[in-house]
Structure formats: C-alpha cells, structure tokens
Amino acid sequence: MATETTAESASACVGPNGSAIGMPQLCGEWVGNQVFWLILALVAIYFVLDRVALPRIQAILAERQGTITSDLAKAEELKAQAEEAERAYEKALAEARSEAQKIAEETRAEIRQQVQDAQDKADAEIAARTAESEKQIAEIRASALANVETVAKDTAEALVAALGVNADKSALDAAVDKRIEG
Template identity: 45%
Template sequence: MASENTSTTDTEGTASHGAEGTATHGEASHGEGMAPASGEMHTSTEAAGHGGGEAGFPPFDSSTFPSQLVWLAITFGLFYYLMSKVVLPRIAQTLEQRHDRIASDLAEAERLKGETDEAIASYEQSLAEARQRANDIAKTTRERVQQSIDAERAEAEAGLAERAAEAEKHIAEVKAKALGEVDAIATDTAEALISALGGGKVTKAELSKAVSEARG
C-alpha cells in the first residue's frame, strides 16, 4: 500500500510538473504555437468534413431506418385515414350525385322524347282528320255545286222548253192566221176572176172549198 501511494504521489507530481512546464512553455511560446494549433484545427475540420461526406444522404443512413419506418407508418396511416374518411367519401358522393344527375337527365330526356312522340302522333292524327274533313267538305261542296248546276240546268231547260212551246204555238197561230188570210184572199181572187171571165155566179162557200182542196 505504501509503495502504491508513493507511486501515485510521484505520478501526480510528475503530471503536475509536466502541466506546469507545459503551461510555462505555452505562455513563453504563445506566438509561436498559434500557427500549429490553427493548422491542426483545419486538419480536424477537413477530417470531420470527409467523415461527413462518407456518411451519405441521411434518409439512406441505416441507423435511422426504424424511425423512418415509424414515421412512414404514421404518415401512411394518416394518409389512409384522410383518403378513407374524407377524400374517398367526397369522391364517391360526387360520383353518386353525378350518376343520379345523369340518370335524372336521361329520364327527363326519355320523358321529353315520349311527349314529343305523342305530340307528333297527335299532330299527324289531327292533320289526317283535317285532310279528311277538307276532302269531305270539298266533296259536299262539289255535290252541292253539281246539284245547283243540275237544278239551274233543269230550270233553264224547262224555261227553254216552255218558251219553245210558246214559240211553236205562236208560230202555229201565225201560220193558221196567215193560211186563213190566204184562203180568204184566194177565195176573193177566184171570185173576182170568175166574175171577170163571165163564168157565172159562184158562192164563197164553193170557192173556199175549192181553195182548200187545192191547198190540200
């Protein structure tokens, strides 16, 4: 134990002496020791820089993989939660609304198409009925006009026949009157001729009979 204490004391003394000597030497040569210290610091900095360069990109550092995996799991979980609870429901709602709107538009278009077809069918039926009524009216009008024409023609023909009968009657009367006057003139003429020729006396009755037989 005594030798160990002695050795320890000697060592401490030597260290103290060395430290004092070093300090004294450092103070004595302060100006001369600055340059080597700066050089050593620069060398240490370069060594540290080279050491950092050899470490590589931090995410590729295998010592940080566990923490990176933890944060990756947390980020993926948050992303999955946001996608499943916020984004995807909104997208699904938007798609459903769009699908419902498209279905509604298609139904409305189908309804309008049906109404259009019904309107076209009704228009065609009305047009056919109007054409039929027009044909009926034209036919009725033609029949009425034809009946009117026939009636007027019959009336005109009846009038003409009546006038022709009256004319024939008048002509017969004129003819009969003229013939009667001719007979009288012939009778008078014959009587005058007989008297002038001295053929004797002849009655008018005999002369009229003779003229009638001659006119035969």
C-alpha cells in the first residue's frame, strides 16, 4: 500500500516510468514551480541588466551624444569658416574684377593715346608732304609759266618771221608779256 500511495501521490503529469506525460509546461500541478523559476530568472536578468548592461549602454549613448554634439559644433565652426572663406573669395573676386577693369581702362587709354599720337604724327607728315607738294607744284607752275612765256615768245618770233615781217625781238617780247598778263 505504501507503494500505491506513493504512486498516487505522484502527479498525474508523470507516467509510471517517471517520464512526463504530454507537455510538462501545460501541467497544472507544476505552474507554481514554473512561476517561481520565472520570477527568479527575471530578477536575475533585471540585476544583470541594471548593474552591467544598462550602464554600458548608457555610457555608449552618452559618448555618442557627446560625439554628435562635438561633431555638430565642429560642423557649425566649419560652416562659419566656409562662409568666411566665401565672403573673402567674393571680396577678392570683386577686387580682382575691379583691378582688371582698371587695367583694361588704362590699357584702352594708353592705346587711344598711342593711336592719337600716331594719327597726329601721320597728320603732321601729311601736312608736311602736302606743303612740300604744293611748293613743288608752285615751282612746276612757275617753271611752266616761264616755259610757256619762253615758248610763246619763240612762237611769236617764228610766226612773225614766217610772215616775212622784220620785228624787233624786244618789241615782240613786250607784246607777248602784255598779252600773258591779261
């Protein structure tokens, strides 16, 4: 009988050979035992997380936050430096453009002056050549008039001689001079 009571006192979840019948997790007699070990495991996990894992995670998060904050500050500083560099670049570019404009204007003025000087020199040379040409023309005209007078006197003398009239050379010259003058 004693063995019967022991067998009866054994659970309905355990078979006669000591193995579990069905799924032991679903056995209602073992629920208290399972709850105890569940609470014990959760408390152990909580203490491990609270004392070991969470401080490490918090340290990593704080380090990341510090890195992010430092990177943002550095980015703001670099942005300010970039804006400063851009302003300096724009200023230098404006100065360079202004200087280029000034140099271009000076060069244009210099070229205009050179052109004006060359034109004045050419005008002076043309005026000198014109005066010289007019002088030569006047000399040629005077020479031509003298030659015309000589030719007219010789022609008059030849005509008078051809007509058979004996005329004085000085009288013929005076008549030709009078006729040439108008």
